[in-house]
Amino acid sequence: MAAQRRTRYNSALHGPHRVVGEGFHEDVFSEVCAVPAGQVTTYGDIAAALGLRSVARQVGWALAAIPEDRDDVPWHRVVNAKGEIARRGDGLPSDEQRALLAAEGIEVNEAGCIVEFSARRMQRP
């Protein structure tokens, strides 16, 4: 689980700046898989859950590396801190992500922003 590797990353905080290791993807995937259907989380929350607040960008990088075959990782439940659907470079929100969210009962407006985002945001202990 991610909790086990979390220690390793936390130790990286104290020492030099080695942060992202081999298991980083797996940890990110674990956190994403922990998000129940109908709820969403943010890149920053995942990063924080891994014990590294500032690696939200690398979380995005890890999710971008998910192969299309990997349908067991609900990457579409991950949005940015504003509750907007991730934009993949072309500047337009992913219609696929919007459809996947809609299939779970999550409303997304025209701007690509999740309706009732704070209410749907996953609560972490």
Place this chain on the structure above:
DNA sequence: CGGCTGACGACCT
């Protein structure tokens, strides 16, 4: 080998 980019976020003007 140096510099820029990117599915981001917190902090400072």
Place this chain on the structure above:
DNA sequence: GAGGTCGCCAGCC
């Protein structure tokens, strides 16, 4: 409250 800046780190040019 809105907008700019810095940090973070793996890939790519």
